[in-house]
Amino acid sequence: MQVTKTLDYAVRSLTYMGHQPIGKHSMKEISQEQHIPLSYLAKIMRRLVKKGLVRSSLGPDGGYTLRKSPNEINLRDIYEAIEGEIRMVECMDKDSICVLYDTCPQLPVWDKIQLSMVKILEDTTLADMLKERKNITMNQVN
Amino acid sequence: MQVTKTLDYAVRSLTYMGHQPIGKHSMKEISQEQHIPLSYLAKIMRRLVKKGLVRSSLGPDGGYTLRKSPNEINLRDIYEAIEGEIRMVECMDKDSICVLYDTCPQLPVWDKIQLSMVKILEDTTLADMLKERKNITMNQVN
DNA sequence: ATATTATGGAGTCACAAAGTCCACAATATA
DNA sequence: TATATTGTGGACTTTGTGACTCCATAATAT
Numbered sequence: 001m002q003v004t005k006t007l008d009y010a011v012r013s014l015t016y017m018g019h020q021p022i023g024k025h026s027m028k029e030i031s032q033e034q035h036i037p038l039s040y041l042a043k044i045m046r047r048l049v050k051k052g053l054v055r056s057s058l059g060p061d062g063g064y065t066l067r068k069s070p071n072e073i074n075l076r077d078i079y080e081a082i083e084g085e086i087r088m089v090e091c092m093d094k095d096s097i098c099v100l101y102d103t104c105p106q107l108p109v110w111d112k113i114q115l116s117m118v119k120i121l122e123d124t125t126l127a128d129m130l131k132e133r134k135n136i137t138m139n140q141v142n
Numbered sequence: 143m144q145v146t147k148t149l150d151y152a153v154r155s156l157t158y159m160g161h162q163p164i165g166k167h168s169m170k171e172i173s174q175e176q177h178i179p180l181s182y183l184a185k186i187m188r189r190l191v192k193k194g195l196v197r198s199s200l201g202p203d204g205g206y207t208l209r210k211s212p213n214e215i216n217l218r219d220i221y222e223a224i225e226g227e228i229r230m231v232e233c234m235d236k237d238s239i240c241v242l243y244d245t246c247p248q249l250p251v252w253d254k255i256q257l258s259m260v261k262i263l264e265d266t267t268l269a270d271m272l273k274e275r276k277n278i279t280m281n282q283v284n
Numbered sequence: 285a286t287a288t289t290a291t292g293g294a295g296t297c298a299c300a301a302a303g304t305c306c307a308c309a310a311t312a313t314a
Numbered sequence: 315t316a317t318a319t320t321g322t323g324g325a326c327t328t329t330g331t332g333a334c335t336c337c338a339t340a341a342t343a344t
Binding site: 198 | 287288289290291292
């Protein structure tokens with residue numbers, strides 16, 4: 001029931017890129033700025049490319065660019081790109097079989113929690129998170 | 143971000159006991175009825191005893207009894223007895239240190255999700271879950 | 285006295301998260 | 315066109331922990 005480091009890395013990378021949504025950002029740059037192991041970051045970025053969240057280009061001056069603007073990328077997209085489909089319990093999987101499924105008293109609870117979680121993730125965009133950061137910075141200044 | 147089998151076992155055991163809240167239930171009985179490995183259940187019950195959710199008695203005709211009535215035991219109690227304090231991300235731990243903490247843009251999101259999760263867990267009691275089951279059973283009868 | 289129950293702790297196993305490494309492909313530019 | 319720079323793809327290692335077992339011990343009902 002915890003956010004994995006991998007997801008954290010992905011969110012941090014994308015948030016970082018969100019500061020210059022048009023610009024291109026190399027793995028090296030992201031790795032250094034966000035303190036993420038380069039070779040591990042490589043793996044994560046591949047998923048983000050494959051899922052269509054970022055575009056990549058090779059060669060010198062290559063790197064990554066956001067495919068959509070920060071207010072069009074929500075946390076659910078990122079979550080699912082990294083972790084796959086969201087589900088609180090195994091038995092919510094389509095392929096799973098549980099004899100107790102039909103009368104399971106806990107299922108409604110986990111389902112409720114999952115729904116509220118998905119909603120919050122969906123309602124939160126990269127832009128929101130960038131705003132969040134600015135607010136805090138402003139508070140510090142004042 | 144998933145419910146562990148251990149937590150599932152704990153909830154199932156307690157729900158089972160909730161059917162006869164006054165009665166005594168041996169590990170063997172619970173294990174057989176709920177299809178939980180006996181030796182593993184032993185470990186789980188120890189935590190529930192230690193955290194004060196159930197009372198245990200030794201010897202023949204020994205077993206476990208709920209310490210409170212089903213409507214006084216909520217899922218948060220059970221969750222925390224098994225998994226410890228609820229926290230979505232490592233850095234929410236008191237002892238953790240993260241340089242980014244003060245300006246971290248994702249923290250508010252995870253915090254929000256965690257709060258809504260805790261609320262739902264707190265609002266859901268064993269009694270609620272027992273009711274849930276009855277409803278479904280009634281639906282099946284009709 | 286004996287059988288039955290829970291307790292406490294040590295130990296095993298499997299799997300997945302986290303991270304590394306390397307050979308390869310694309311491409312800008314000198 | 316040679317070279318340096320960048321991402322790609324896959325294999326591999328490490329580490330931690332969830333899930334589970336086993337056993338010796340303590341309490342207690344009959």
